[in-house]
Amino acid sequence: MRTLEQYYELKDAEDFFEFFGVDYDKHIVEVKRFHIMKEYGTLIxxxxxxxxxxxxxxxxxxxxxxIRVYMDYKHGHAPSAAEVWGMLEDGKAKGCLACTTATEGGNCAC
Known part of the structure; x- marks a missing residue:
């Protein structure tokens, strides 16, 4: 049986998949590593x-x-720029992805 002590020694995303014996697509993990591990950290x-x-x-x-986080990304979940780069401030977007500008009050200028 795997132990919590062994879990604490894991470092790379691949280590977690191998530790739990979860099959994964190496390409997905290579491309989405940061996003998968960030969301996994929040969830756990x-x-x-x-x-x-x-x-x-x-x-x-x-x-x-x-498994849940990985499957989200395997099936096409793609975080928005706001999720990834923290473009949300106080619940209001600084701008939109289409124009990347903002007006006073945090609303898009489009």
């Missing part, structure tokens, strides 16, 4: 916050979270 934070000492349950959750 909940699991660690609710960790009640049942390591097997936590490990199952960590594996499921990895």
């Amino acid at each position: 934070k909940k699991g660690f916050e609710n960790f009640n000492g049942d390591e097997k349950y936590l490990m199952d959750f960590l594996k499921f979270a990895l």
Whole structure:
């Protein structure tokens, strides 16, 4: 059985897939590495916050979270520029992707 201690030693995205025995497309992971790991980190934070000492349950959750995030990207999820680069400020977009300009109040000038 894999342990939480072993999990903490993982470094690269591929390490996580291999650790859990999850098949993955190397090309997808190479291209979307940052996005996959960022979203995975956000998702597993909940699991660690609710960790009640049942390591097997936590490990199952960590594996499921990895599969879920990977499948999102495998099936075409592409984060917007706002998601990736933090272009949202106080819930209002600084501009739009079509014109990349903004007017006062954060609305697009288009």
